[in-house]
Amino acid sequence: MKTSLKIVVDNGAYNIKAGIIGADDGTPRIIPNAVVRSKGDKTTYIGHEITKCEDHSSLHYRLPFEKGYITDWDAQKAVWDGMFSAELLNVDTSEASLLITEPYFNLSNLQDIYDQFIFEEYEFQSYYRCTPASLIPHGNLFTLPDLGSPECMLVVDSGFSFTHVVPIMNGEIVWSAVKRIDVGGKLLTNQLKELVSFRQWNMMDETYIMNDVKESCCYVSTDCKRDMEICRTDPKSNAIVQEYILPDFSLNRSGRVRQPGGSLDESYQILCMNNERFMVPEIIFRPDDIGLEQSGLAATIATSISQLPEEVQGMFWANIGLIGGNTKFAGFHERLMSELRTLAPGDCEVVLYPSNEPITEAYQSAVALAKRPDFAQRVVTRAEYLEMGSNACRRKFHDWKPIEKDLSKGRDPGKTKTGRAREDEEDDGSPSVKRGTRAKGKGRATGRRQV
Amino acid sequence: MPPRRHRQSQAASAQLDSEVIAKRTKRHLDELERSNYAEPSGSALFPGLEEEDEAPAGRAAKGRARQTISDKKEWKGQKKKKSTMNVRSAVLYKKSLQVLIDESGIANFPPSIPTYLTAGAPPPREPSRLLCSVCGYWGKYKCKKCKMPYCDMSCEAVHNETRCERRVI
Numbered sequence A: 001m002k003t004s005l006k007i008v009v010d011n012g013a014y015n016i017k018a019g020i021i022g023a024d025d026g027t028p029r030i031i032p033n034a035v036v037r038s039k040g041d042k043t044t045y046i047g048h049e050i051t052k053c054e055d056h057s058s059l060h061y062r063l064p065f066e067k068g069y070i071t072d073w074d075a076q077k078a079v080w081d082g083m084f085s086a087e088l089l090n091v092d093t094s095e096a097s098l099l100i101t102e103p104y105f106n107l108s109n110l111q112d113i114y115d116q117f118i119f120e121e122y123e124f125q126s127y128y129r130c131t132p133a134s135l136i137p138h139g140n141l142f143t144l145p146d147l148g149s150p151e152c153m154l155v156v157d158s159g160f161s162f163t164h165v166v167p168i169m170n171g172e173i174v175w176s177a178v179k180r181i182d183v184g185g186k187l188l189t190n191q192l193k194e195l196v197s198f199r200q201w202n203m204m205d206e207t208y209i210m211n212d213v214k215e216s217c218c219y220v221s222t223d224c225k226r227d228m229e230i231c232r233t234d235p236k237s238n239a240i241v242q243e244y245i246l247p248d249f250s251l252n253r254s255g256r257v258r259q260p261g262g263s264l265d266e267s268y269q270i271l272c273m274n275n276e277r278f279m280v281p282e283i284i285f286r287p288d289d290i291g292l293e294q295s296g297l298a299a300t301i302a303t304s305i306s307q308l309p310e311e312v313q314g315m316f317w318a319n320i321g322l323i324g325g326n327t328k329f330a331g332f333h334e335r336l337m338s339e340l341r342t343l344a345p346g347d348c349e350v351v352l353y354p355s356n357e358p359i360t361e362a363y364q365s366a367v368a369l370a371k372r373p374d375f376a377q378r379v380v381t382r383a384e385y386l387e388m389g390s391n392a393c394r395r396k397f398h399d400w401k402p403i404e405k406d407l408s409k410g411r412d413p414g415k416t417k418t419g420r421a422r423e424d425e426e427d428d429g430s431p432s433v434k435r436g437t438r439a440k441g442k443g444r445a446t447g448r449r450q451v
Numbered sequence B: 001m002p003p004r005r006h007r008q009s010q011a012a013s014a015q016l017d018s019e020v021i022a023k024r025t026k027r028h029l030d031e032l033e034r035s036n037y038a039e040p041s042g043s044a045l046f047p048g049l050e051e052e053d054e055a056p057a058g059r060a061a062k063g064r065a066r067q068t069i070s071d072k073k074e075w076k077g078q079k080k081k082k083s084t085m086n087v088r089s090a091v092l093y094k095k096s097l098q099v100l101i102d103e104s105g106i107a108n109f110p111p112s113i114p115t116y117l118t119a120g121a122p123p124p125r126e127p128s129r130l131l132c133s134v135c136g137y138w139g140k141y142k143c144k145k146c147k148m149p150y151c152d153m154s155c156e157a158v159h160n161e162t163r164c165e166r167r168v169i
Helices: A047-052 A073-084 A108-121 A132-138 A185-199 A207-217 A224-233 A297-306 A310-317 A332-343 A361-371 A382-388 A390-396 A405-411 A417-427 A432-450 B002-031 B056-060 B085-092 B097-104 B153-163
Strands: A005-011 A015-020 A029-032 A035-038 A043-046 A060-062 A096-101 A126-130 A152-158 A163-169 A179-181 A242-245 A270-273 A320-323 A352-354
Touching: A005 A361, A015 A073, A015 A361, A029 A047, A029 A073, A035 A073, A043 A047, A043 A073, A047 A073, A073 A108, A073 B085, A096 A108, A096 A361, A108 A126, A108 A382, A108 A390, A108 B085, A108 B097, A132 A152, A132 A163, A132 A320, A132 A361, A152 A297, A152 A310, A163 A297, A179 A297, A185 A207, A207 A242, A207 A270, A297 A310, A297 A332, A320 A332, A332 A352, A382 A390
Parallel strands: A005 A096, A096 A126, A152 A320, A320 A352
Antiparallel strands: A005 A015, A015 A029, A035 A043, A035 A060, A152 A163, A163 A179, A242 A270
């Protein structure tokens, strides 16, 4: 096979980070992973088009992801179509190789759909599918000069849908110790929306604006009790309260934080951010504040490490990397550090490696992996897929599912009709055309059942 | 024995309380996962799209050949191709995450295999903090009727006026 174009897609639930190896190595294209309908100009914007949208009031969002997993493939296809088209990456996917990320513990039935889209719809020559954290060992997050990535590392990935604690040993994820907190950027924005709507203005339909308020005003408190008292003393003027000037799209005025002392005329609407500034990101550290019965991030990290082999636990404490958009909150790193210090054994060194670019860290690491000469051995080729279907991918991509002999044991009870159908197909080794027609007949039958 | 019965009914109501509160919390957590506030539950379609755009094709071919957003959009330089049946069904028949989880069979995996269902963080060890449901400050008191916490008398007044559900006894 000739050396072909390589594309990297870090397929996030909020933003897709995508680029072509050689052309976008430094900075990926950032593509909102959504289809948005603007009430103002009655236009639908898909993926990268959203940057063209100027009226951000009452946007209606349609997101391909639900709780971190792709459930709306129509929307996902629309965004991907646009991304590969001449409007953005401008690639002929049938001539290219792809590295794409998937969520942790992705469901096997969803993985099959990934395979189908990549080989049947976009007809990539080859592809590699993995989780964002598994890419980190190939990047520079932990790298000290002249030293590679450590053998043991723990990646905290706090994104839009959820927060994961992912221990990695010798480049492989230790799935039995991976933990998830169901708190991500989406929940935080919604929580802020709700607080503000009850206390001040009704912002329930203003996801876009409230997301910006969250990103510009919120921080992680290093001392929640102290900050709470500060906010209590004088709700209008204290060291914490901030005023956010709401945007006015009719005048093309965008929102911003009011600088202290800046004068304003009365046409501006002001949103007061008091204890909301830190009580919203606080949920990552105290999910029970909103009634979610899960431990906070620090305790979850401690739990994860406690489930790893005892002799290497110290190494994990000393190599904790932080990626994902939520880690950008000011104070995140300090707060996590102080909580971890109290949870870690006294003789353990605790070292955090916050990413400077937490949103694109996984992309950068993916670029490094795609450039390695042995990348070609990781991919599944189109020919392999045509021969074996999704089984080719199941065999080659290591994920949370046990490998080889355990596989059949674990799989059997769950696998019903689809599993058998696939084996039929595999048996007669049907080439692509034949496979397509067979699938068609079956597809219709299953289709009707689903409706 | 009347006193005993009394005690029993009290216990039953306490249980009911916690059940109702758990339900309320669950509903709130579900709401926090929504993409849009005003969302007709279950409907995956894009409200407003068909009505306001000129989409006679989508309308005319009722139901059978549903038009999808990815079909409708034509990108510069995009080759229009006929999708395979696999891709077509994924695009046309949306399944919720719950359905997908059920179909994946991970609920039947032996406990030795970690899955999405087993990977959730363990419950917290510390008791949870009470936050005033009105202003967000520590909530020292709880509403007698609905158990929502509040911090002082002025927040209590706001709570009674606006938020009190009056359903939990």
